[in-house]
Amino acid sequence: TFDYLRPIAKHPMHPLTPDADAAYERTVEINVDGMPPMVACPYSPDNVRPLPDVAREHIRVDQVFLGSCTNARIEDIREAAALLKGHHIAPGVRFIVSPASTAIYHQCLTEGLIELFTDAGAVFTNSSCSACFGGNMGILAPDEVCASSSNRNFPGRMGPKEARIYLMSPAATVAAAIRGEIADPREYL
Numbered sequence: 542t543f544d545y546l547r548p549i550a551k552h553p554m555h556p557l558t559p560d561a562d563a564a565y566e567r568t569v570e571i572n573v574d575g576m577p578p579m580v581a582c583p584y585s586p587d588n589v590r591p592l593p594d595v596a597r598e599h600i601r602v603d604q605v606f607l608g609s610c611t612n613a614r615i616e617d618i619r620e621a622a623a624l625l626k627g628h629h630i631a632p633g634v635r636f637i638v639s640p641a642s643t644a645i646y647h648q649c650l651t652e653g654l655i656e657l658f659t660d661a662g663a664v665f666t667n668s669s670c671s672a673c674f675g676g677n678m679g680i681l682a683p684d685e686v687c688a689s690s691s692n693r694n695f696p697g698r699m700g701p702k703e704a705r706i707y708l709m710s711p712a713a714t715v716a717a718a719i720r721g722e723i724a725d726p727r728e729y730l
Contacts, residue, residue, distance in 0.1 A: 608639030630662035631721030
């Protein structure tokens with residue numbers, strides 16, 4: 542974060558750090574080695590399940606959304622592009638990519654990533670909230686399902702309350718776009 546902010550900051554930055562002798566109520570360590578990719582199922586970001594379990598249900602997707610302010614950094618889009626390379630979007634699936642900033646959009650343009658996505662059948666938009674809140678594009682129909690890298694999946698988030706939104710990593714969105722259903726991205730690595 543500081544490497545990104547230093548060149549553009551208008552004032553000196555001073556990170557907040559604990560005192561050297563700070564005491565903590567408790568320390569929690571969690572070993573995530575071997576943890577599979579996870580997905581938040583409708584209708585709450587707290588409704589989390591292992592992605593391989595959800596993938597076994599063969600849930601068809603109508604739309605895939607990679608973007609907005611979460612999970613659309615240049616690193617996310619590069620990772621998604623690497624998985625997508627050599628593949629095409631499944632028939633009947635809308636794949637919308639919206640980078641997190643104009644600077645990232647320009648970087649994608651310079652690196653040829655926009656062409657890679659559009660050649661595969663995706664729509665690559667300007668930087669915006671886009672489908673995340675169902676504003677100007679990506680509004681779902683009542684019976685539709687979206688695989689999304691955004692951070693909210695409450696009823697009505699992308700249109701009708703009946704639409705279902707599954708939250709997942711950028712890599713998992715690409716797997717869903719290729720397969721046409723929720724899929725494990727590790728199959729495409």
